[in-house]
């Protein structure tokens with residue numbers, strides 16, 4: 001973004017980390033390879049270090065308050081330090097943090113998920129969404145005896161090699177033919193054998209899904225799909241696409257894995273149910289742990305039997321020192337119990353209010369931006385039309401610069417807005433919080449209207 005450089009610089013200055021964060025980052029640079037422990041940490045140029053969180057707000061170590069629309073990458077659906085979770089955890093901590101034996105908490109959380117989420121007959125707990133996806137893929141292999149998987153281009157499913165193929169940030173020169181996307185490596189040295197075992201589909205490409213799934217059907221254990229991928233644009237799936245994937249998979253004995261690690265927060269029964277997808281396995285994480293690390297694999301009883309060790313070695317042995325640890329079970333249970341129909345209705349109303357407000361502001365100014373999302377999630381894009389897949393959602397250089405400036409502007413006005421990813425609302429947020437989000441967005445449009453005309457369109 002060019003022009004009005006003085007104003008822009010002032011906004012950037014306000015958005016920057018305070019001295020405490022700068023000092024912490026300098027220290028961190030001596031012990032971490034890049035000063036952080038996660039590639040996803042936003043830095044501009046330093047990250048903002050947090051002292052504490054309460055409800056929908058976080059407070060940084062320099063004493064500034066921010067409305068948190070990141071919610072630890074959509075995890076904290078009840079916001080920070082949610083009292084029922086704090087109380088339950090305090091009680092559990094006094095009784096011990098982990099044992100080599102099971103606890104009743106894991107049964108109760110599993111019961112809640114089996115009762116709530118269609119197609120979840122049985123559950124297994126792990127510690128991250130990555131692990132949940134990893135074990136779901138292995139379960140599909142063990143069940144079908146096949147080795148390949150299909151996945152959607154650009155979509156994130158965590159850090160298991162096979163699902164990292166063609167993951168977000170793969171640049172356009174590596175995408176390949178639109179009709180048959182390339183299996184693009186996510187990191188240098190990714191084995192060719194992994195790339196060969198992944199079939200990449202485009203989200204919402206009905207014909208492509210049918211053709212590619214049929215072509216590789218004999219070797220495919222599963223198709224892994226997020227019903228509304230954040231990196232795919234956070235746009236609802238085309239019902240025909242869902243139907244094509246499901247039908248082709250069923251006809252060919254390919255399992256459907258719905259990755260709901262992020263999108264389970266779209267409703268009481270999750271996102272697959274919301275969009276008419278009937279999966280064989282569902283992977284969960286984030287909100288299910290109430291703010292503590294968690295992952296869960298749920299699914300059809302016959303498929304989940306691959307984990308069954310009751311009569312000897314199972315088809316798929318699955319363990320983990322901290323799997324189903326009582327702290328995650330306790331926090332998850334307290335959080336999920338409070339996530340009732342009323343809580344989801346509140347989030348739905350709030351989400352619609354924010355998306356409508358942002359959409360109206362864009363329309364009024366006639367700028368090349370749009371907003372996508374559903375339920376408690378939204379994403380702003382530097383393009384006039386809502387993207388339908390990852391390629392479409394991939395911003396041009398000028399579009400990316402606008403998004404960077406938007407994130408800065410929000411930070412300068414006390415709101416953490418994730419850059420290029422889904423923004424998340426939480427149950428403690430109020431109509432007043434939602435109004436502030438819209439007002440700050442309107443303020444951004446007022447300030448940058450001229451520059452928003454110059455966003456290039458992706459070819």
Ligand SMILES: Cc1ncc(COP(=O)(O)O)c(C=O)c1O
Pocket residue numbers: 073127128129130131133156157158159226259260261262263285286294
């Ligand atoms: C859809 C999806 N699947 C899997 C993961 C990986 O989860 P985790 O970061 O807990 O390993 C993520 C993380 O954001 C995700 O969004």
